[in-house]
Amino acid sequence: MVAATASAYEGGFSDPVGAAQTVFRALMDAMARPGSIQPLPDVAVPPAPLTASAAALIATLADADTPVWLDPLLAKADAVRDWIIFHTGAPITAHQPDAAFALVAAPQNLSALNGFALGTQDYPDRSTTVILQVDTLAAGAPLSFEGPGIESRVKIAPAPMPQHFGAQWAANRQAFPRGIDLVLAAPGAVAALPRSARLIRQEA
Amino acid sequence: MTSPATDAPEPTLARYNFAYLDEQTKRMIRRAILKGIAIPGYQVPFASREMPMPYGWGTGGVQVTAAIIGPDDVLKVIDQGADDTTNAVSIRAFFARTAGVATTTATPEATIIQTRHRIPETKLREGQVLVYQVPIPEPLRFLEPRETETRKMHALEEYGLMHVKLYEDIARNGRIATTYAYPVKVEGRYVMDPSPTPKFDNPKMHRSEALQLFGAGREKRIYAIPPHTDVVSLDFEDHPFEIQSFDQPCALCGGEGVYLDEVVLDDRGGRMFVCSDTHHCESRRAEGHRGALLGDEASADAASATVKEEM
Numbered sequence: 001m002v003a004a005t006a007s008a009y010e011g012g013f014s015d016p017v018g019a020a021q022t023v024f025r026a027l028m029d030a031m032a033r034p035g036s037i038q039p040l041p042d043v044a045v046p047p048a049p050l051t052a053s054a055a056a057l058i059a060t061l062a063d064a065d066t067p068v069w070l071d072p073l074l075a076k077a078d079a080v081r082d083w084i085i086f087h088t089g090a091p092i093t094a095h096q097p098d099a100a101f102a103l104v105a106a107p108q109n110l111s112a113l114n115g116f117a118l119g120t121q122d123y124p125d126r127s128t129t130v131i132l133q134v135d136t137l138a139a140g141a142p143l144s145f146e147g148p149g150i151e152s153r154v155k156i157a158p159a160p161m162p163q164h165f166g167a168q169w170a171a172n173r174q175a176f177p178r179g180i181d182l183v184l185a186a187p188g189a190v191a192a193l194p195r196s197a198r199l200i201r202q203e204a
Numbered sequence: 205m206t207s208p209a210t211d212a213p214e215p216t217l218a219r220y221n222f223a224y225l226d227e228q229t230k231r232m233i234r235r236a237i238l239k240g241i242a243i244p245g246y247q248v249p250f251a252s253r254e255m256p257m258p259y260g261w262g263t264g265g266v267q268v269t270a271a272i273i274g275p276d277d278v279l280k281v282i283d284q285g286a287d288d289t290t291n292a293v294s295i296r297a298f299f300a301r302t303a304g305v306a307t308t309t310a311t312p313e314a315t316i317i318q319t320r321h322r323i324p325e326t327k328l329r330e331g332q333v334l335v336y337q338v339p340i341p342e343p344l345r346f347l348e349p350r351e352t353e354t355r356k357m358h359a360l361e362e363y364g365l366m367h368v369k370l371y372e373d374i375a376r377n378g379r380i381a382t383t384y385a386y387p388v389k390v391e392g393r394y395v396m397d398p399s400p401t402p403k404f405d406n407p408k409m410h411r412s413e414a415l416q417l418f419g420a421g422r423e424k425r426i427y428a429i430p431p432h433t434d435v436v437s438l439d440f441e442d443h444p445f446e447i448q449s450f451d452q453p454c455a456l457c458g459g460e461g462v463y464l465d466e467v468v469l470d471d472r473g474g475r476m477f478v479c480s481d482t483h484h485c486e487s488r489r490a491e492g493h494r495g496a497l498l499g500d501e502a503s504a505d506a507a508s509a510t511v512k513e514e515m
Contacts, residue, residue, distance in 0.1 A: 148430045177394075
């Protein structure tokens with residue numbers, strides 16, 4: 001057995017019950033109001049390139065029942081892998097369709113969203129929730145959404161985002177009720193784009 | 205053991221986690237809630253736990269509340285609109301004790317409202333969460349007992365059977381006779397059971413400002429309606445959906461356009477109709493609204509005389 005690096009044991013929630021509840025409520029509000037930006041306290045100190053926000057989310061959501069997929073940037077950092085295993089007990093999987101959660105440190109390199117589990121028509125809940133680490137929710141290319149949880153329209157400008165996001169998200173929406181849900185983990189904030197959110201084409 | 209009696213708490217007494225449930229259970233429920241929100245109206249299976257209360261007393265709602273509640277939340281619990289009935293009082297006390305949260309009966313002050321079969325009359329606002337206790341989450345269950353079949357019907361969006369049921373209502377009774385647990389379609393996709401709320405409350409679910417979460421403990425299902433979501437009661441063009449109406453106002457607060465409970469007063473057919481929502485009724489009375497049967501100080505003698513006479 002290879003000994004885990006020291007940083008794997010540190011940087012977890014100092015108040016696991018309270019922190020998990022705070023982070024979950026922020027995420028629940030984000031999911032219930034797609035595109036809204038919810039403040040997220042810095043409650044985790046993970047090894048780079050995993051960010052504090054993404055680490056807090058995965059520590060809140062994942063456990064032994066939920067395989068986690070890491071994008072190549074995170075997968076090659078042993079410290080990240082060890083940190084997630086130590087703090088959540090979640091198995092790390094190399095297969096996208098097996099993942100309950102996916103952590104993506106470099107969204108711009110994410111080629112396809114439909115490689116993840118989309119659920120089945122009978123059980124659309126058996127799908128992957130993809131957590132994207134983004135630098136900003138306000139300074140990227142603006143995207144407009146409508147759908148459940150949105151009063152009329154909502155604008156959000158996350159960056160970086162997966163390539164051809166517009167076409168990929170339209171395809172994801174097309175598969176409803178199947179599909180992935182996106183969580184955007186930004187510094188100090190979280191937003192979510194559940195599969196129910198419809199992207200409105202920008203008037204060029 | 206002959207140690208002296210003391211009122212101090214036993215130091216070795218087992219302590220429960222915050223809000224009773226262990227963290228792994230909360231994570232499992234939280235994941236189900238997120239999926240439910242992402243797929244409005246779809247019933248997400250979850251590993252419902254034994255709770256320290258019997259099935260049918262709100263174990264599903266209690267588990268959902270336990271998974272979302274935090275120390276800063278203010279909890280209101282209603283049972284058929286009333287804050288002061290056994291189920292509501294016990295669940296409120298349960299969370300006051302296991303989570304140490306503040307509780308209230310005032311709808312506007314609550315951040316989480318757990319309900320058994322009513323939606324408060326006061327319009328809910330953004331930031332509030334309404335948690336429903338659900339006995340039977342599957343709207344098609346009494347039409348098709350097999351879970352494998354109902355699941356397929358939801359998958360294929362095959363809801364003809366439900367329309368047949370409503371049509372048979374019309375054929376037999378001349379109108380849609382379903383008055384509670386009236387089926388709704390959420391965001392044009394899933395047909396959903398709004399739990400046995402009177403159909404009077406169905407329009408309040410439509411594009412509500414509040415997040416609505418549904419927990420069915422025995423049946424192990426969680427589902428959700430995000431805010432601002434279309435919730436349409438099923439009907440026919442020539443038999444449009446309509447809610448109950450009452451031909452008299454609340455006997456205590458004089459309120460109209462609210463859901464009323466019938467209260468039997470004696471064994472000679474005496475009855476009164478009062479607000480089902482106790483907080484709504486009390487706040488209206490505090491504002492000075494008077495119903496026909498509300499005793500007040502000026503007529504207290506007359507009222508007691510009437511009672512004696514009837515006895």
